[in-house]
Amino acid sequence: MPIELTKEYIENIQKIIAENDEKSAKKILKDLHPADIAELYNELTVEEAKFLYLLLDGEIAADVLIELEDDDREKFLEILPGDLIAHQFIENMDSDDAADVIGELSEEKQDEILKHISDVEQAGDIVDLLNYDENTAGGLMAKELITANENWNIPTCLKEMRKQAQDIDEVYYVYVVNDDKKLLGILSLKKLLLSRPNSIIKNIYDENIISVDVNTPSEEIANLMDKYDLVALPVVDPIGRLVGRITIDDVVDVIREEAEKDYQMISGITQDVETTDSAWILTKARIPWLLIGLMGGILVALVISRFENDIQINPQMAFFIPLIGAMAGNVGIQSSSIIVQAVATDNLGFESTTQKLIKEFSVAFLNGIILAGIIFLYNFFLSDSFALTLTVSISLLSVIIFAAIFGTLIPLLLNKLEFDPAIATGPFITTMNDIMGLFIYFIMGRILYGVF
C-alpha cells in the first residue's frame, strides 16, 4: 500500500535519524516503495538523506536514484567515485534508465563510470543508447527484451525465455524474429499459455504489430501508444532489425511533460517549476515573459501616445482601453490554444489553412457580433456620446476578428517552420493583439468623433 507522507511521518523519521537508530530506519525503509523514498528525500536535509541512503541495498538504491529529481541526482552522482556508481547503481538498472542517468553527467564522468561496468554487454548497450537523442524512440527504449526465433517450439521458447527473463523487470510480450534478427511479430504471454506445447512459434505469433524506427520523435510515440492502447512498443533499426522496446510508463512521462510544457508556455513560465521550488528559481522562471510583457506594454504606450490629443478632448476613450485589450488577448489565446492542442495530439485534420481561417473568421464574426451588440446597447443607453458608442462596438468587432485570425495563423506558421506553436500562446500574442487592437480603436475613434 502506498504510504502518505504526512508531516508527522517525516518528523518521526527525522527523530529516528537524529537518534542514529539504524534498526528502526531500516524497518521503515523496507515498507516504502522506491518512489516514496525518493519523495521522502526531498523533505530531508542532505545529511539525513545520506544516512538513509547508505542503509538501502543495491537494487532499491538504484531504483531510488532513478526516481530522484534530475538536479538532485546529478549533484549526488558528481561527488561519488565512478566505480561505486557503476557497481552500486548502474549494474542494477535497466539499460534505458542507466543511459538516462549517465547521460546527464559530464563526459569524463561518463567514461569513468562506463569503464567500471563489469558486464561488457551491459556497458555496450548503454553506449549504444547514449548515442540517441533523448526525445526519440532510441532515447526512450530499453535494450532488455525477450526474443524468440520463429522456428522454435514452445518448450524451447520457454527455456530460452527463462534465460533471458532474468535481466528484465517485467515481461509483456515475446518478440518474434527471424534468423537475421528482423522483427516479424509478437507473441503475447497469454497466447503462449493457451497454445499446445508442440506448436511452432511461426504458426502462432501475431504479425499485425506496430513498431517504430529508432528516430521516431517521442511525441509521435506517445500519440501512437495512446491511440492503439499499447503497453509496449518494439523499436527497429532502418533495416528492420529489433533493437529495443519502449514501455508505456516511459511514455506516460512523455505525455505529462508535453502537457506541462504547453501549460507552462500558455501561463508564461519558462521552466519546469513547482510550488516547492525556491523563490529565486520561481523568479527566474517567470521574469522572461514578464519582461516581454513589459516591452509590449511600452510599445502599446507608444501607440496610445500618438493619440494624446484625442484622449485630452475625449477622455472617455480611455475607459474602454482595457476592454479592447483584454478581449483581443482572450480571443487570441482561445484561437491559438486550439491549434496548439491539435498539434500536440496530432489532430489537425485535413482542412487546409485557408479552410481553418474561414472557419475561424466565422466563429470570430459570430462571437464578435454578440459581444459588440451587447457593448453597443450598454453604451447606447448609458453613455452620452454616440461617437464613443460606435467606436467601442465597431472596434471590438474588428479586434475580435483580427485576434482570432492572428491567433490561428501564427501557431500554424510556427508549426510549419518547425518551432513550437505553443510560443504563440504566451504573453507574446496577447501583447501583439493589444497593440493591434488599440491602434484600431484609436483610429476608429478619430474617424467617428470626426463624423458625429
Next chain:
Amino acid sequence: MPIELTKEYIENIQKIIAENDEKSAKKILKDLHPADIAELYNELTVEEAKFLYLLLDGEIAADVLIELEDDDREKFLEILPGDLIAHQFIENMDSDDAADVIGELSEEKQDEILKHISDVEQAGDIVDLLNYDENTAGGLMAKELITANENWNIPTCLKEMRKQAQDIDEVYYVYVVNDDKKLLGILSLKKLLLSRPNSIIKNIYDENIISVDVNTPSEEIANLMDKYDLVALPVVDPIGRLVGRITIDDVVDVIREEAEKDYQMISGITQDVETTDSAWILTKARIPWLLIGLMGGILVALVISRFENDIQINPQMAFFIPLIGAMAGNVGIQSSSIIVQAVATDNLGFESTTQKLIKEFSVAFLNGIILAGIIFLYNFFLSDSFALTLTVSISLLSVIIFAAIFGTLIPLLLNKLEFDPAIATGPFITTMNDIMGLFIYFIMGRILYGVF
C-alpha cells in the same frame, strides 16, 4: 504498421465505396487497426461509414465502436435495436468498455440491451459497473482478470489460467487471493515462467502490491500509476475482496483529459473542442468566458470613469493603462497556474498557505523591483512628467505583488472549497486583477500628481 490517413487514401476509399466494391473495401479494412477505422469514419459521410461498418466482423466492429467519438457512437446506437447491439457489440467487449458504452445511453435503451445479453455473468458484471461513478476506480475498472488461489501449485494455476484467459485481451499479472477472495498479492507472468513447477503460489507471489478501493477518484489513480510505474492496478471492495483491475491505457486517457481540461480552462474555452468541430460548436465553447471578459471590461471602464478628470488633465496617464493591466494579468496567471499544476499532480508539498504566500510575496517583490526599475528608468529619461514616472513604477510594483498574492490565494481557496482551482486561471482572474490594478494606478496617480 499504422497507416497514415492522407487525403488520397481517403479519396481512394470513397471511390471504392461509390463503386460498391465490397471485395476491395474488405481488403482495406483487414489491414486497418480499429482505431484507424474509427478515425476514417470521421472523414466519411454517414452513408459511406455505414457501408464499411456492415463489412466488419463482430469483434472488430465492437472495437471500432469503442474508438468512435462519444457523440457519434451515441447517435449510432440510439437508432439500432437493443438485441443487435447486445449480440453484435456488447458481447464482444470487455466489461469496462461495455459499461462505458451502455452508460451513455438512455435508461430504457440500457434495459433493452441488458436483457438481450445471453451471458448472464457478463450482464451482471456490466450492471455492477454501471453503479459506479465514472470518475472513480469502479468506473474505470474491468471485471475480467485472472485470479489464482494461494494454495494452488503452478500446474493447477496454469490450467485455471488457460480457462480464465479466454475472455481477456491482455494478461499482465495473476492476482493471488485467499479462499474468501481477499486480494493477497500478485504473481507476475515472469515469476510464473521462472519458478519450479512444483512451487505453491503462496510461496512465490509478491505481497508488496498497491491496490485501490472502488471509490478512489480517477485523478488519484492516475497519479499512483504514474508515480509507481504500474501497468495494471487491482481494485478491492471495502473489505478487501478483489473486484476488478484498471489498466494503464484507461489511465493514459484520464491523464490526457485532465491536462486538456486545465489547458482549456486557462485558455478560456468551456468545452472539449477540436479544430475540426463546426463553427457553431466552436463559438458556443468560447462565448461564455468572453462574456465574462466583457463584463469585466465594463467594470474596469466604470472604475476608470471615476478618474475622468485626472485623465483630461494628464492624458499621459492613459498610455500605461494596458501595461498595468497586462502585467497584473500575466503575474496572476503565472501564480495561479503553478498552484493548478501542483494540485493536478498532487504535488502541493508540506508548506502551509502562509508559507506559500510569503514565498509568493518574495517572488513578486523580486520580479516587481526589476520590472518597476526598468519602467522607472524608461520614463525617467523619456517622459517629461516625474509624477507619471513615479506613478507607473510604484503602481507596477504594487500591482505585481497584489496579483501574485491573489493568483496564489484564490486557487488554493477554490481547492479547499472543493471547486476546480483551474477556474482561477481563466479570464476571471485577469479581469479581477485588471480592476484592482487600474484602481491602484489611478489612486496613485491622483496622489502623486498632487505632490509633484
